[in-house]
Amino acid sequence: MTQRSRTILLRVTVAAATVLLWQALWNLIQWEARLFPPPSRVFDTLGTDIRSGDLLADVVASLRRVGIGYLLGALIGVFFGILTGTRKWADAVFGSLFQLVRPIPPIAMVPLVVLWFGIGELGKVLLVAVGVMFPVWLNTHLGVNTITKAHLYLVRSLRAGYWSQLWNIWLPGAASSIAAGLRISVALGFYCLIAAEMTGALRGLAYQIELAHLAYRVDRMIGHMLVLGVLSFVADGFVRLALMRLLPWTVQPERDER
């Protein structure tokens, strides 16, 4: 058995054992099933939601928000990171501005976003984009700055055009740092998604958690939390694989090696 399949087997075993232990514990005590539901009940409710098609609709709504917001934030972040990394004037203007706004947790912006954009899709997508943009910007900027002088003498002598330099030097030179920014931003994008959906929506996993909370349906809350966890995990793996393909000269750490 390879190292990799051994790791997977170990993880599946641990996960299954945890669920079984939880169920066994509940069978033993049988206390407050509404507040501390056993896995059997959580998975029952999840099955109901899957059969009714509600879960799929919520997953699609949430993934669309987080996906569009993530792409938007990542593109803006990389764009400004390259700009502030390679141009002094841009760093003076945008760099200073971003450093002022960056420390504000995006979740604190939720009430403002609701006032300005209502509870529609635009505000939610923008909130995810803001959450994703700053770490991607900062990592891109730092990545550009880590390209060593020795790598740049030849570039200066060749006097290549800006676009040629962008594609051949700045973007790939900063790529491993950009990749790190993109990886941490996956989780941040989901944080912002949750905050945005909890303020109100028509569909969405976090919105259902909030609804289930009001209806005292802890089983549904836990079920949807699990789905969110799986989605975030899969999204991280997806981004990792994409980066491995795009940046063959770098090593993309696995989640547990961070």
Next chain:
Amino acid sequence: MNTILTLENVSAGYEAQKMVLAEVSLKVTDGEVVALFGPSGCGKSTLLLLIGGFLSPAGGTLEYRDEPVIQPDDQRILLTQTDSTWPWKTTLENVAYPLRCQGQTSRNARKDAARWLSAVGLADSLGIYPAELSGGMRQRVGVAKVFALRPQLLLLDEPFGALDEFTRHSVNEVFLNLWRENRMTTLVVTHSLNEALFLADRLVVLGGKPARVVGDFPVQSPRPAKVEETFSPEADSLRVEVLRLLAGTR
């Protein structure tokens, strides 16, 4: 022989009080290999940065082919001690990209790059990223890269200084073989007298603080084919003379 590079009373420094170079005057003729030798931190690298156009002199005149040096261009190419291969490009692309910048078509650039890489003994490593190469192999990629550009003036800043002695000799030999076929004017900064005697036609010694030219010696001709041949009575007396000179200026 034509003089292609002229320095007259060139001074340089990052602050007015702390000059690194003072009144350096030097003429380099076409096709010459000049070794710049001196204690570390004496400003040899600064001198190469000035000639490359990466720094402006604080005073004096610096002319390349009768034109003042204002900014870097692809006629004067610098190869530094630290690994200058781009880690994100394959060996082949490391050599081919600069050629495309010079206006070659993609196809020709790759063909030319492959030819230069096989000339430095890396024909089997074209598709590999630098991280998978040894230090000596990476510096050979650097050598292929600068020769492929056909600069008129090569500026080598201790290019093989980070390598162990054995690897260094082999890279030096690779360099000399290519140089014999191309004969481009070369300024090479080195800490190693052996390397200077092996590579250069002329040995310029820098010393003092701020540094100036304290000695200028012709090196034996004909050029040695092997490192072992740099140990002759003439070379040894040159060694002694240079070391005494440096001891006196400290």
